[in-house]
Amino acid sequence: MAEEEEIAGILPELIQLRQHLHKHPELSGREVATARHLEAFLQKYRPTRLLKELGGTPGITGTGLAAVWEGTAEGPTIMFRADIDALPIPEKNAFAYASQNSGISHKCGHDGHAAMVAGLAPLLHRHKPARGRIVLFMQPAEETGEGASALLGDPQFKDLKPDYIFGLHNLPGYPLGQLVLREGTFCAASRGLRIVLTGGTAHAAEPEQGLSPAGALAQLLQTLPFLPGKLPHRELLLLTLTHAQMGEPSFGISPGQAMLQATLRANLEEEMTALSQAVEAQIRAVAREYGLEVDLSYHEVFPVTQNSAEVYAILRNAAAASGLSVHTKEEPFRWSEDFGHYNKLAPSGFFGIGSGTGQPNLHNASYDFPDALLPYGLQMYRALIREVLG
């Protein structure tokens, strides 16, 4: 049977899987029903073994899954990763498989990512790997930047000892099925910084009895966004203020506390480190100047997602062999992925795949992963398997 026909044969089942996941979306770290459904799907295709409840923390059961198909001979281990979490965005679509979980929906297409990786299972069931082994794994909590780290902290997961890890993201705005490749940084690192400045409240009639953080807040609002421009950098370096809050919404109290949130973004880890250090020093200097206490914390920390020269060659060769159209991107994407963490475990390759030029953007309330994209992802995955295992 020709490869395309074979994929077409399993497509109805994959569409059903994708739409089931879409209908029952779950937030990051709570993908319990999602994992159970995917586990049942994978088990049907008799993996050599299936690891579940991966990536837990003390007291919390993980929702990661990994299904392993062993080859008959020795050889490299390839892992394919799908993220499976949904977003806290109410669904605007009215189709039959629209989200049944109020306020939650798959607006980043992770339902499609999961169906594409799971779609390799029936194919691996029919064609056992000639050598090495192939692992299909489902990663929770990508949106919060916590899932990849959680799996990497799980000894069972690390023991899979992969030689390569691959992942993808669907890309609205690019032609359906077009592969988007880039050597080096594919998408930026980002991290949220929360700054809490504490002085003292007072009655609004006697502000001099307290210590308002207003002046310090103003100075940070004015200086922080320009700090990246003052640091030497070769690639994108950006600080965006996202939120500020000072005092309560009343007229009677001179506030004693202010909170400021900013997102730092960089294409190179060393430039992110330099920016973080400069930002922290600036904040502490301003707090000192105004006599305020300061508390800094980082949230939603995403690393740079990077394709090494070796992995990029594999991606490029597989893409050429896949027969799909290929776009080589000039600049990295500015958004972030927690896939970059996997480079700590093994050479990891990440690519984009167009989900159509007319598609609503990711995170848009009308977005829906196009089922027509499922076969294209599988084509590239099979090309990657052939490229690595021969």
Next chain:
Amino acid sequence: MAEEEEIAGILPELIQLRQHLHKHPELSGREVATARHLEAFLQKYRPTRLLKELGGTPGITGTGLAAVWEGTAEGPTIMFRADIDALPIPEKNAFAYASQNSGISHKCGHDGHAAMVAGLAPLLHRHKPARGRIVLFMQPAEETGEGASALLGDPQFKDLKPDYIFGLHNLPGYPLGQLVLREGTFCAASRGLRIVLTGGTAHAAEPEQGLSPAGALAQLLQTLPFLPGKLPHRELLLLTLTHAQMGEPSFGISPGQAMLQATLRANLEEEMTALSQAVEAQIRAVAREYGLEVDLSYHEVFPVTQNSAEVYAILRNAAAASGLSVHTKEEPFRWSEDFGHYNKLAPSGFFGIGSGTGQPNLHNASYDFPDALLPYGLQMYRALIREVLG
């Protein structure tokens, strides 16, 4: 019967009234049960007439009350005002008459103010005014700055055509029963200003696609508090920033809107007007500079509460005759009262009365109006009646 004995005789009834009001506090503009209870109390002492549901607005029934005792001969009309609203502050006290309305309590002592004015009713019942008439009135919504204006907008209220209006506030920190007097400004004018700056949101990775209000917010935070110092002024002129909010508490969005709240304070109406104009001009200039839309609105507007030379002489003479200790205050109080509005209707006199040096501050969750203060207020009211009516 000596005056002091007479007051002592009605004290148990007044304490019961005060504690009943304390137990059933109601927020500004919603003093329905409070007004009903006070109405029943006043009716017992057969006023010549009683006006109720005063100060309503179209569609909303007012909660103001005015009880009139006519004298037998022509003469001036004196009005005594009590405010009757409570605050959105949870009560911390555990006594038998502690607030039964969750999250609401009499932390400004208006329960005591109401009991003192109502306490004149049994006395007027026994001793009809020889001439003129005396009006005891209960004003809703002092805390929001809306009640006095509402009564002044009610034709029934204005038709009472008073010659003098008197009011007081209890003052923790001053000896129990000590009268606190001041000629000219007694307490400051204040008004809340809400500023909403609107630009446009963007993804935090591409802030240049939006228009963040951060820079304009910073400039206002830095410049507004110093504006009063740049204007010519003879008396207190103060701008206190009380609240700021920009965007949502996330890391993914560059904000498109910011809100800033400030309280303006002045001892002279003309200086308040000049400050308001300067602040508005500054805000509009900053918004223009940053290309933002701006919306300004005023909230909780309190006028200056002022004692004219004529009224101050009456207060001073009555205070001396009352036998109570008197403190003449050097500087006006910085807090505000909506009593100042009554000067539009008639010469109005406002004074303070100490509620004890050991008392918790007004608006403190442990504060409770001391029942021991009730007789002192009545003593001063009777002295004022004698001073005006002879």
